[in-house]
Amino acid sequence: GENVEQHPSTLSVQEGDSAVIKCTYSDSASNYFPWYKQELGKRPQLIIDIRSNVGEKKDQRIAVTLNKTAKHFSLHITETQPEDSAVYFCAATPSSGSARQLTFGSGTQLTVLP
Amino acid sequence: DGGITQSPKYLFRKEGQNVTLSCEQNLNHDAMYWYRQDPGQGLRLIYYSQIVNDFQKGDIAEGYSVSREKKESFPLTVTSAQKNPTAFYLCASSLPSGRDTGELFFGEGSRLTVL
Numbered sequence: 433g434e435n436v437e438q439h440p441s442t443l444s445v446q447e448g449d450s451a452v453i454k455c456t457y458s459d460s461a462s463n464y465f466p467w468y469k470q471e472l473g474k475r476p477q478l479i480i481d482i483r484s485n486v487g488e489k490k491d492q493r494i495a496v497t498l499n500k501t502a503k504h505f506s507l508h509i510t511e512t513q514p515e516d517s518a519v520y521f522c523a524a525t526p527s528s529g530s531a532r533q534l535t536f537g538s539g540t541q542l543t544v545l546p
Numbered sequence: 547d548g549g550i551t552q553s554p555k556y557l558f559r560k561e562g563q564n565v566t567l568s569c570e571q572n573l574n575h576d577a578m579y580w581y582r583q584d585p586g587q588g589l590r591l592i593y594y595s596q597i598v599n600d601f602q603k604g605d606i607a608e609g610y611s612v613s614r615e616k617k618e619s620f621p622l623t624v625t626s627a628q629k630n631p632t633a634f635y636l637c638a639s640s641l642p643s644g645r646d647t648g649e650l651f652f653g654e655g656s657r658l659t660v661l
Contacts, residue, residue: 521589
């Protein structure tokens, strides 16, 4: 089955700096890669996703890049703000139409220092 | 206000007791899921149901049971057979088959502590 590894487990950055979280996956058939953000005490929410037919996707201050050859994808947050502090989870699935096959990474606790 | 409601938010139980966590959704989603979240381990799938009266084991189903008698409801029972039940439990749903984009819609979770 799929195995997703996520690094780092914790990340602290100064407000205004960039943050990068990386994930690797094992199943070359995986073709959908979402990122979820979970603020303290709140539900995880999808913030951005990418499908295997594109290499990069951007939404304001967040972007995701995908390298299918190397089987890794990354979340980039620019101009970080205190409200970006949260746990971020990556995930992968071999079927973009099937949430039940999602395999999650172990999470990254991002802290943005004022 | 559409969404997924989990209750209770916090629950304490003594060893040897079964406990049932509630999950209700008004999103008209067919598929529902239960995940367990432990520190440093991400989200692990316990059970999922794609349709009423049908459900499937996930990766860590041992010691858990579910039912799906109504589309809106997917309760999870943590039985006394679950060796390490203290955890944060998340319920989720997804769009119906054919419109499923892969996105999960989560509840706010239930934190179970076994004393």
